[in-house]
Amino acid sequence: MLSMTEASARHVPPRQPARSRRIVIIGGGFTGAALARRLALSEADLQITVFEPRARLGAGLAYDTRDPALRLNVAAARMKAFPEDTLAFERFLQRTGRLATDGPAEAGGAIYARRSDFGDFMHDALAPLIASGRIVHHREAVTGVHRQNGGYRILGDKGTALSADLLVIATSHPLPCCPQAAMALAGDPRVIANPFETDHLNRIGREDPVLVLGAGLTAVDLLASLRARGHTGVVTLLSRSGALPQPHADRQLTTTIAAPAQAASLRGWLKAVRSAVERAEAEGLPWQSVFDALRQQSQAIWQGLPLSERKRFLRHLRRRFEARRYRMPPQIAALLDSDMAAGRVRSIAARVTAAEATRDGLLLTLRQAGGTARIETPWLAIATGPDHCGIIAQHAYLRQMADQGLIRADGLGLGLACNGASRAIGADGAPVETLFIAGPLARATFGELSGVPEIAAQMDAIARTLLAEQPLHSADRAQPVLS
Ligand SMILES: Cc1cc2nc3c(=O)[nH]c(=O)nc-3n(C[C@H](O)[C@H](O)[C@H](O)COP(=O)(O)OP(=O)(O)OC[C@H]3O[C@@H](n4cnc5c(N)ncnc54)[C@H](O)[C@@H]3O)c2cc1C
Secondary structure, eight states: OOOHHHHHHHHSOOOOOEEOEEEEEEOOSHHHHHHHHHHHTSOSOEEEEEEOSSSSTTOHHHHOOOOTTOBOSSOGGGOOOOTTOTTHHHHHHHHTTGGGGOGGGEETTEEOOBHHHHHHHHHHHHHHHHHTTSEEEEOOOEEEEEEETTEEEEEETTSOEEEESEEEEOOOOOOOOOOGGGGGGTTOTTEEOOTTOGGGGGGSOTTOOEEEEOOSHHHHHHHHHHHHTTOOSOEEEEESSOOOOOBOOSSOOOOOOOOOSOTTOHHHHHHHHHHHHHHHHHTTOOHHHHHHHHHHHHHHHHHHSOHHHHHHIIIIIHHHHHHHHSOBOHHHHHHHHHHHHTTSEEEEEOEEEEEEEOSSOEEEEEEETTEEEEEEESOEEEOSOOOOTTHHHHOHHHHHHHHTTSOOBOSSSSSBOBOTTOEEEOTTSSEEEEEEEOGGGGHHHHSOOOSHHHHHHHHHHHHHHHHHSOOEETTTTOOOOOO
8 A cells, every 4th residue: 555645746747837927916006016017027937917996007196196286206316216227217208208398397406297297107117018918907906815725816896806826015005094083074075085186176266275184295285286276275284293394405415324333222323313414514515415315324224223213213203304304396395485475374283182064164173382272164185194004904905814814014003014025924923925015015124115216126126036936837736636
């Protein structure tokens, strides 16, 4: 009688020729599209599928707009979408003659293109790969993911069901969340809940006052969109600190920040940054040059900080850091300056403690330094930025994956846990070999991962990991047949 092992060995079907590995990317914003493109341009035998409900790949929340008032926050030269061709976006702008029809693009000695131009650029790069079938775009939202034979079964909301060997999660940005105290206003037609779809602003009367919750880049984008529509009413920006976004320097220079003796201490880095700013100013360099240097070093700094220091950063320094790191394009900075000077924009430092809808407007109770105040407004816009904190709860497919132990939140409220190779960390604390977290949802591991160049670098690294692995053989997962 044969032993079990001998029987299994005898009856394993002959090895089949290698078959393509099936990679499914969920989310086709900049992150998912950059990864799909990078994989598609390789020689590897891959089936690349992207699930993305939007019509175009590569645009996502940030660049899927036709609003000409919305501009990139950084100069075109810094939108390095493809690590192997860092001038591609600038060439696209020249080749398509965009700048000839966009007089205000040039400002502060650089080009600050429209956000829609970058969406078009990504579409232009992806379209031939889709047309050739190298990338398959399913215009569907993923509603479910199940483990299946060591791989995954992915379900789309229009009925597509696909199997995959490798899965990438790239559904980064949820919409902003209405503060708890203002929840009574959710669903009210006078609340602009999605600040990224600026067509909703057409409902606002030209002279109507508008109260904006949030005073960051999303808030000043809304201001630019309103003014471009001829709106002249007073816009009030309400945030806890009252701080407004900062402008870029008129010269784009970068300096360096010397690492402190205690590189694992937030206090050490804070001192290092302060003295770098003093030194820069003494040398006639703008403070912005220090924050640009910090951006270059920030992944290394973040990864050198222990968890407790990362938490301290998020609690105490994040807002101040972000206000300097994420800066306004000069066009919007000029608009904000002139509107502030004319009294058409004001900024209030306060916290909403209660809200109610009345027949005449929306009534909010605020807690300010001087006590309590009430403010009534005909329009309220929520511009507090994408809310990553409850990311798993916001997507049915992520809830399912969490229930199966495949993913877990990162514990810092930034997104999903992953290791340094971007592999998801499951409920048991171990990396899941075939599951990757791409883009801003992986910030807790990598640190700075919001800007296009940083995301592009992570996609390059994920692609290298995927391409380094051996192709699958269809017999690899076949069960031995016992006679
Ligand atoms: C308003 C804004 C302006 C920015 N401006 C700049 C800038 O000027 N320069 C810069 O360097 N960076 C900028 N950034 C940062 C950066 O470029 C973005 O964070 C980046 O585009 C992130 O892209 P993403 O694909 O990871 O996320 P997203 O843009 O959020 O894309 C995720 C995609 O997933 C899709 N999706 C969601 N749920 C599902 C589902 N269930 N199934 C399938 N698909 C799904 C969505 O439709 C979406 O298209 C900006 C960010 C924002 C939000």
